[in-house]
Amino acid sequence: MGEKSFSRAVRLLTPTHFENVFSDAVAASTPHITLLAKKNQLDHPRLGITLAKKRIRRAHERNRVKRIVRESFRHHLPQLGNIDIVIIGKSGLDQLSNQDLFKLLEKQWNRISRRCSER
């Protein structure tokens, strides 16, 4: 596996995985997104994205946000450690540009991994 690849192994695949994170997680919140994180038993992080249709109406906007999140996650993958992360989009997230999204996410990756390791 390449260092910055994004294969199925680093994704949360089933509803069970998501519920596992929801049940007991460390949260980090901003006006646009909420991050939930929890340590896992693997040697790498995993990512799940939840964008409600109610929050972001149009399908192409939801797709755009997901792609940016995945791309950013991929670039920061080595520094994150063994945690499961779920990203929840809030209303207004589709107003941000690609650059703004990247900046926002970069901060949040650092924040959430620090909080997890403190725990």
Place this chain on the structure above:
RNA sequence: GGAGUCGGCCGGGUAAUCGCUGCUUCAGCUUGCUGAAGGGGAGGAAAGUCCGGGCUCCAUAGGGCAGGGUGCCAGAUAACGUCUGGGCGGCGUGAGCCGACGACAAGUGCAGCAGAGAGUAGACCGCCUAAGCGCGCAAGCGCCGGUAAGGGUGAAAGGGUGCGGUAAGAGCGCACCGCGCAGCUGGUAACAGUUUGUGGCACGGUAAACUCCACCCGGAGCAAGACCAAAUAGGCUCCCAUUACGUACGGCCCGUACGGGGAGCGGGUAGGUUGCUUGAGCCAGCGAGUAAUUUCUGGCCUAGAUGAAUGAUUACCCUCGACAGAACCCGGCUUACAGGCCGACUCCGACC
């Protein structure tokens, strides 16, 4: 050149780096994973989910009722509420565009305000006073009446114009126009025409009012459906053990039932596989047809994800980039849309 109508097409490009997901060919092994190379990877609306069909499962002898839909005629089609051609009505100078466009001389119902009267018409103003009656010498006045030509109301007042006729009038009569019915002619039909006959003449509007008529419709949907199948709990069958112990029956013993071990079977949850893209397919050509469409021949394979891929960053160029993301698949409709290209046609103006 300006203004406009109709039809068709396109929907940023190139390069580098880093990714995602099928396919093909190699290589490796732990035989379903890893690596390499090549090649494919959102739309004209993928959208709204408003119609129609395929497909799947369930139901179903046949027929009817109820309910829903469609609604000028003919054709196209797998089918349609779609499309094409035609008819009729309306709009536009025109190219063209728009129309739920069957039946109210089967029945029932509905219609605010105004107005005398609104559907078997109707005397408010007006017009008339011939006949009959009363008063009066008479003119005339009154009564009984007549009258739909005029005024006025209204969205709409029950054919129009003219002449005759009359007390005044009136299809009361006649001519012309219009209308109904029947016939004839043209057309597959809707419908149109009529130098034909006939009727004095309505049969007002409204059916996205009930209704009537004609035709169509079984239900649910890919989370359809099919297959594989842990862990845990439970079910059935067979075999072994029925020694000991516990519980129940009992005063106690014997005994019976349950709790044991092993093997097999079936249902089935998590999860996985499949359905899943070769199809009423696309392109080209000849032919049929006014056209929608279609026969035949040749060629092509053009996304298939499943917490859900089809992207990000940088650089350059240009006209500086809109609406917007497949989820079983097709045919339509509707709605959104920066900008651009092509063709045909119409009107106006100028030049020759």
